[in-house]
Amino acid sequence: MDILVLIKQVPDPEALVEIGSEGKDLNIEPKFAINLFDEYAIEEALKIREAHGGKVKAITLGSAKAIEALRTAIAMGADEAMLIEDEGFAAGDGYNTALVLSRALEKEMFDIVLCGRQAIDADRGEVPQMIAQFLGLPHVGVVVKLDIADGKTVAESAFEGAKEVIEVALPAVFTAQKGLNEPRVPLITGVMKAMKVQIPKLTVEDLGLTRDMAGPGGSKTKILQYLPPKKRPAVQFIEGEPAHAAAEAVRILTEVERVI
Amino acid sequence: MDKVLVFVEIKGDGPRKVSLELLCEAARFAQNGRFSVEAVCIGRLPDAARDKLLSYTEKLVHFTDPELAVYSPEGYARALAGYAREGGAKMVIAGATGIGRDFLPRVAVLLETGIASDVTGANWLNEPMTFVRPMFGGKVFAEVVFSTSPVILTVRPNSFAMGEAQEKGGEYIEKTAGISPDTIHTKVVRVEEASRDTVDLTEADLIVAGGRGLKAAENFNLIEELAGAIGATVGATRSVVDAKWREQADQIGKSGKTVSPKLYIGAGISGAIHHIMGMDTSKVVLAINRDPNAIIFNYANYGIVGDLFEVLPAMTQELKKRKEG
Numbered sequence: 001m002d003i004l005v006l007i008k009q010v011p012d013p014e015a016l017v018e019i020g021s022e023g024k025d026l027n028i029e030p031k032f033a034i035n036l037f038d039e040y041a042i043e044e045a046l047k048i049r050e051a052h053g054g055k056v057k058a059i060t061l062g063s064a065k066a067i068e069a070l071r072t073a074i075a076m077g078a079d080e081a082m083l084i085e086d087e088g089f090a091a092g093d094g095y096n097t098a099l100v101l102s103r104a105l106e107k108e109m110f111d112i113v114l115c116g117r118q119a120i121d122a123d124r125g126e127v128p129q130m131i132a133q134f135l136g137l138p139h140v141g142v143v144v145k146l147d148i149a150d151g152k153t154v155a156e157s158a159f160e161g162a163k164e165v166i167e168v169a170l171p172a173v174f175t176a177q178k179g180l181n182e183p184r185v186p187l188i189t190g191v192m193k194a195m196k197v198q199i200p201k202l203t204v205e206d207l208g209l210t211r212d213m214a215g216p217g218g219s220k221t222k223i224l225q226y227l228p229p230k231k232r233p234a235v236q237f238i239e240g241e242p243a244h245a246a247a248e249a250v251r252i253l254t255e256v257e258r259v260i
Numbered sequence: 261m262d263k264v265l266v267f268v269e270i271k272g273d274g275p276r277k278v279s280l281e282l283l284c285e286a287a288r289f290a291q292n293g294r295f296s297v298e299a300v301c302i303g304r305l306p307d308a309a310r311d312k313l314l315s316y317t318e319k320l321v322h323f324t325d326p327e328l329a330v331y332s333p334e335g336y337a338r339a340l341a342g343y344a345r346e347g348g349a350k351m352v353i354a355g356a357t358g359i360g361r362d363f364l365p366r367v368a369v370l371l372e373t374g375i376a377s378d379v380t381g382a383n384w385l386n387e388p389m390t391f392v393r394p395m396f397g398g399k400v401f402a403e404v405v406f407s408t409s410p411v412i413l414t415v416r417p418n419s420f421a422m423g424e425a426q427e428k429g430g431e432y433i434e435k436t437a438g439i440s441p442d443t444i445h446t447k448v449v450r451v452e453e454a455s456r457d458t459v460d461l462t463e464a465d466l467i468v469a470g471g472r473g474l475k476a477a478e479n480f481n482l483i484e485e486l487a488g489a490i491g492a493t494v495g496a497t498r499s500v501v502d503a504k505w506r507e508q509a510d511q512i513g514k515s516g517k518t519v520s521p522k523l524y525i526g527a528g529i530s531g532a533i534h535h536i537m538g539m540d541t542s543k544v545v546l547a548i549n550r551d552p553n554a555i556i557f558n559y560a561n562y563g564i565v566g567d568l569f570e571v572l573p574a575m576t577q578e579l580k581k582r583k584e585g
């Protein structure tokens with residue numbers, strides 16, 4: 001099984017995010033991590049390799065700094081990595097990201113593409129499905145279980161309340177959801193290896209794309225401005241003994257807010 | 261007139277609530293005569309669901325190919341994109357449900373256009389139209405415009421108000437998309453429906469959620485009883501799910517579900533940012549925590565500082581009293 005894992009370097013979930021220059025930019029605290037859901041994707045790829053043999057390759061579209069995410073993937077156990085270095089495209093919309101990554105995938109041999117369910121920076125949850133469509137491949141989304149046996153691939157997809165068990169023909173794209181596995185912590189030997197390994201870099205031109213296709217001019221959608229979340233008015237404490245406060249809360253919810 | 265397609269999703273015997281919300285919102289913004297709205301249903305459509313949909317739309321197009329009887333991202337995307345292309349649709353909208361978010365990105369690629377996912381607000385009459393969607397788990401919102409057509413959107417449930425059903429029914433049209441079986445490479449072997457009859461968290465109007473302050477799985481009956489008294493869906497924090505007190509499907513937050521109810525009641529929840537990210541677009545929030553400095557109070561409209569083991573049963577009792585009285 002040759003497995004490609006698409007991983008994205010995102011701001012750490014704890015990083016401060018502030019709106020700058022009158023809504024035109026975001027100021028994000030420079031702490032980075034591999035997208036949470038992509039860690040499940042890496043772990044699953046390693047598990048499949050352990051069971052069936054083959055090779056795991058991690059691919060990122062990002063800035064030069066994103067190579068750190070690839071090193072982490074190698075430290076966890078990925079065999080190879082590749083960085084497509086282009087900040088313009090990396091900051092673009094889901095369509096452009098998927099376009100670049102699908103071009104890169106066209107040059108690879110693979111049975112399985114594993115992605116995260118959603119990148120926790122832009123919260124789009126679009127790129128894997130778009131890549132699948134660009135390549136004419138099937139995909140199974142929000143996967144919580146993946147079984148490969150007797151030439152059959154069966155994935156369990158957790159859509160909202162229901163679980164669907166889906167048989168899919170390979171090659172195919174899967175998006176990993178929490179619950180799929182427990183990502184391993186890299187061993188020190190892995191970390192040593194990752195520090196030394198040479199990670200090839202590609203440019204978008206290598207993929208037959210031009211830089212002016214990215215950014216505001218080339219994206220299909222663009223962000224006009226950033227807005228703060230609606231501020232809730234300061235909390236109103238409902239005072240008194242528990243029984244009294246409870247009755248007062250029910251009164252407010254029924255008579256003032258009229259939500260129940 | 262610009263054609264707008266609203267993908268409608270069926271669950272059980274009826275259309276999903278978000279589908280009706282979108283039909284109502286589309287009818288509202290179409291009032292100026294610039295847009296014509298069609299509902300598009302793919303696959304299974306029980307009579308009751310069809311009749312209900314026809315009282316919310318002037319035109320319902322139903323794709324009936326046997327290949328589309330069960331959901332597949334490849335089949336649904338082809339059918340919807342094909343119909344959008346054929347009619348020159350300017351906008352394709354679906355609920356940001358599991359299925360909507362799963363296949364609309366494929367529709368965008370088929371139509372060589374962009375998508376705005378999980379939209380929570382829109383300026384339909386701006387030129388160009390703008391859409392608002394959360395990023396970073398709702399820490400900021402982005403206002404998005406399209407430079408290509410058609411506009412493809414998935415819209416978060418409970419973002420737009422439901423309207424009234426119409427007396428006069430719309431037109432119903434059956435179609436086939438001409439999907440051949442070999443275009444679909446997935447096969448649904450089995451579906452395990454959630455074993456409960458309450459509305460899914462993502463679409464719920466009312467939610468009562470519990471955290472580690474409940475101390476044990478069996479104490480969730482306090483949450484369930486309050487939820488039962490108002491017809492709410494039960495939610496939980498990750499700590500509670502990790503402790504196996506509740507199922508993963510109940511988890512609200514960054515690595516769980518995003519909810520947007522009219523009322524969110526949270527008890528024994530500290531208010532960690534990862535949890536807040538999943539519920540901060542709730543309209544009214546009531547938090548119950550014995551610690552007056554709990555962070556959740558920063559994200560609540562109303563707060564009760566007290567022991568949930570006393571407050572929750574008292575609320576349930578008060579609700580029962582009001583119902584009887």
Ligand SMILES: Cc1cc2nc3c(=O)[nH]c(=O)nc-3n(C[C@H](O)[C@H](O)[C@H](O)COP(=O)(O)OP(=O)(O)OC[C@H]3O[C@@H](n4cnc5c(N)ncnc54)[C@H](O)[C@@H]3O)c2cc1C
Pocket residue numbers: 013036470471472473474496497498499500511512513514515516517527528529530531532533534535538548549550551554566567568569
């Ligand atoms: C990457 C990542 C992703 C995460 N994703 C999620 C997610 O999706 N959803 C999520 O919820 N969390 C998530 N978390 C975990 C999150 O950070 C918190 O740990 C979790 O939300 C805390 O759960 P809690 O409020 O139930 O428990 P606690 O933080 O332990 O809070 C319990 C609260 O109960 C109160 N309490 C105790 N006894 C009583 C009583 N008798 N009466 C009233 N109040 C009482 C306490 O004062 C306290 O405030 C994530 C964490 C990480 C690192």
Ligand SMILES: Nc1ncnc2c1ncn2[C@@H]1O[C@H](COP(=O)(O)O)[C@@H](O)[C@H]1O
Pocket residue numbers: 006007008035037038041059060061062090094097101114115116117118119120122123124125126127128
């Ligand atoms: N720039 C990127 N480089 C590599 N993979 C990406 C990139 N952007 C998105 N992905 C993959 O697509 C998934 C969903 O991303 P998104 O659609 O942006 O929410 C991520 O979890 C990654 O697996």
